[in-house]
Amino acid sequence: MTFVDELRDELVAAAEREQSRRMPRPVLPARATLLAAGAAAVLAMILVIAVSSLSTVPDRDGRAVAVPTPDARPLFGGTLEPGVRYETRAFVPALSFVVADDGWHANETELSDSLLLEYGEAWFDPAGERRPAGGLAFSRFTEVYDPSVRDLEDSRMAAPPDLYAWLRAHPDLRVGRAEQVTVAGVPGRQFDVEVRFDKPARPFPECQQLMQVTCTTLTPGVFIQDGTLLRMTILQTEPDPLVITLNHFTKAGLQQMEQVASPVLESLRIGVG
Amino acid sequence: MQSDEDLLLSSDPEAFGRFYDRYVEMLLGYFARRTHDPEAAADLTAETFAAALAARRRFRRASTPAAAWLFGIAQHKLADYGRRGAAEDRMRRRLGIARAPVGEEDVEMIALLGRDAAWRLIDELPPEQRAAVRAHVLEDRAYSEIALEASTSEAVVRKRVSRGLGTLRGKLGARR
Numbered sequence: 001m002t003f004v005d006e007l008r009d010e011l012v013a014a015a016e017r018e019q020s021r022r023m024p025r026p027v028l029p030a031r032a033t034l035l036a037a038g039a040a041a042v043l044a045m046i047l048v049i050a051v052s053s054l055s056t057v058p059d060r061d062g063r064a065v066a067v068p069t070p071d072a073r074p075l076f077g078g079t080l081e082p083g084v085r086y087e088t089r090a091f092v093p094a095l096s097f098v099v100a101d102d103g104w105h106a107n108e109t110e111l112s113d114s115l116l117l118e119y120g121e122a123w124f125d126p127a128g129e130r131r132p133a134g135g136l137a138f139s140r141f142t143e144v145y146d147p148s149v150r151d152l153e154d155s156r157m158a159a160p161p162d163l164y165a166w167l168r169a170h171p172d173l174r175v176g177r178a179e180q181v182t183v184a185g186v187p188g189r190q191f192d193v194e195v196r197f198d199k200p201a202r203p204f205p206e207c208q209q210l211m212q213v214t215c216t217t218l219t220p221g222v223f224i225q226d227g228t229l230l231r232m233t234i235l236q237t238e239p240d241p242l243v244i245t246l247n248h249f250t251k252a253g254l255q256q257m258e259q260v261a262s263p264v265l266e267s268l269r270i271g272v273g
Numbered sequence: 274m275q276s277d278e279d280l281l282l283s284s285d286p287e288a289f290g291r292f293y294d295r296y297v298e299m300l301l302g303y304f305a306r307r308t309h310d311p312e313a314a315a316d317l318t319a320e321t322f323a324a325a326l327a328a329r330r331r332f333r334r335a336s337t338p339a340a341a342w343l344f345g346i347a348q349h350k351l352a353d354y355g356r357r358g359a360a361e362d363r364m365r366r367r368l369g370i371a372r373a374p375v376g377e378e379d380v381e382m383i384a385l386l387g388r389d390a391a392w393r394l395i396d397e398l399p400p401e402q403r404a405a406v407r408a409h410v411l412e413d414r415a416y417s418e419i420a421l422e423a424s425t426s427e428a429v430v431r432k433r434v435s436r437g438l439g440t441l442r443g444k445l446g447a448r449r
Contacts, residue, residue, distance in 0.1 A: 002382070004297055006373035007319050008290050014326055014368040015286035077282050108330060110284050223331075 072096045080104040080117070085267070091115050093237055093271040095138060100263035105133075113140040114222075119260055134248040134257040136264060137222075140240040144219045147171055147201040152217075155202065159219070163234055163241060164189055171201040172216040181233060183244065184268040188235035195228040229254045237270060277339035281329050289329070293322055296343055298386055299438075303344070305387025307351055311380040314387065316360035319373065321347045323364035340438040341431070395437075402437035409434045 072087035080086060080099045087096040092112045099117075107116040115138040141159040147170055149155035160166040168175040174196055178189040200216035204223040215223040224230075224247075231254060233244040246261055248254040275283075280292040300321060304314035324346050332342055354360050365372070375383075395403055401423075408419045409430070416434075420427040 003315055003373050003375045003379035004301075004382075007315075007322070008293055008297070010319075010370045010373060011293055011322055011326060012286050012290040014323070014370050015289040017369065018326065019284055019286055078279075107282070111330070 075106055075109050075115075077106050077109050080106055088115060091138065092140070092239070093242070096269045097264050098267040101260065103260065104264075113142060114138070117264070119257060134246070134253055136257065136261045137243075137245040137247070139219070139222060139243045139245065141219045141222075141243055142240055145202050145217055152202075152205070156220070159240065163243070164191065167193065167218075167232070170218070172197040183233060183235055183265055184270045186235045186237055186242075186270060188233050188241075190231065190233040193230040193232055195224045195226060195230065197226055200226070225249075231258065235270070242270065278332075281325070281332055281339045289326060292339070296340065297322070300343070300347055301383050302386035303347060304351065305383050308354065309387075311383035311387070312375050313354065313360055314383050315373070315375045315379065316362070317347070317350050317354055319370070320360055320362060320364055321350050323368050323370050324350070327364050327368060338435040338438070341435060344438070398437050398440055402433045402440065405430050405433035406437035 072085045075086040075088050079102065082099055082101050085096055085098050086106075088094050088109065090110050090112050091114075095115065103119050105118045107118060108114050117136040118133040119136065120133045141163055143156050144159050144166065145152065146155040146157050164175075164178055167173055172195060174194040176192040178191040181188055181190040195216065197216055200214060202216050202218070204215045204217035215225050217223040227249055228247055229249065229251060231246040235242040235244065244265070246254060246257045248257050275288070275291070277292060277295065280288045280295075283289070297318065300318045301314055304317040305311055308314055308317070321343065325343055328346070332339065350360070362372070364370075395406055398406060404423070405419060408414045408422075409416065416427045416430045420430045423430065
């Protein structure tokens with residue numbers, strides 16, 4: 001066996017190990033939730049029986065045959081089709097939504113704590129810097145990086161109960177006032193954030209190493225370039241707050257993101273599946 | 274055929290193997306030419322793919338072609354090698370990847386790739402792509418610098434590099 005073949009086997013085995021580690025963590029529901037879920041399951045079964053009796057056509061012998069009644073399509077990475085309801089496969093809590101046009105692209109669809117929908121193409125700013133497409137991210141902040149601790153790994157800590165207050169105190173962010181909002185029937189707070197730093201208090205070395213840009217990082221898996229504008233919404237969901245973030249590099253871009261994301265958020269269902 | 278980006282982001286472990294198949298020879302040749310040491314080229318190639326595997330979830334499809342992203346990692350690994358005098362193995366250790374032995378035949382093959390693959394195949398590219406790939410991938414020059422020299426935009430240079438690498442990948446793949 002040659003070096004090239006052996007290295008290939010090692011990498012594929014490592015990819016398998018990595019994949020198994022990325023399976024979503026089980027979330028144990030509370031006892032009351034279990035009872036409610038049991039009741040809901042019974043109700044759902046009754047509904048399924050009722051719906052299947054409606055969704056039938058006679059076969060050649062005149063017997064009723066079930067016709068598939070597709071609802072949500074599982075969400076995989078790639079371009080999204082307008083008008084189709086997509087349902088996440090790994091994110092906790094499960095999400096489902098519909099996009100209104102064909103500019104959306106799904107990324108990170110296999111993570112239990114992060115989902116990224118990008119809109120449009122990357123572009124160049126007047127200084128020639130390449131900027132990523134605008135994005136709509138869904139995240140659960142279970143951990144954050146404390147900007148006052150020097151070493152990145154040492155700075156990892158459990159997410160604070162008041163995430164908004166923690167973000168306001170972050171030296172790499174300028175956080176606006178929060179407004180009460182309701183998304184998918186869940187109450188929460190929405191506010192604007194400007195990422196602004198000369199030298200980030202919480203730098204993320206891999207950004208420089210892999211993409212030749214400087215970033216700050218807030219939580220594992222979330223790293224943001226200087227100048228990024230965000231509109232964040234923190235919803236009070238279980239097991240952790242759900243953070244919905246719109247991002248772009250310009251105010252006009254963020255406004256456009258708000259417009260194109262509006263149908264997605266209006267169609268959003270949380271905790272389906 | 275699946276794109277590089279699809280392979281890189283796929284949840285199927287074998288897809289990363291196919292991404293590897295497309296670029297392993299090109300990377301071995303790249304490192305062999307720069308280090309003149311086939312064993313170091315093998316270690317750097319292994320560490321580059323390990324880093325790509327570890328970081329692939331952060332790869333943004335819209336931000337840069339997967340091949341250019343991979344070569345960006347390779348450049349950093351090469352720079353580390355220049356500073357340390359040895360290829361690091363941090364990512365391989367993190368992922369539990371054993372060091373694949375480099376036999377005599379491997380040494381010959383890697384040396385050959387260093388001599389032939391990169392330069393001969395690059396010579397077969399259309400002139401503009403050839404110049405862009407040489408300047409950016411083999412000479413580590415910035416897109417902005419190449420654009421200035423060629424009196425064109427950075428976006429055009431990026432496109433030429435991307436297309437050139439895509440053509441090279443096809444040529445190398447066809448020879449496997």
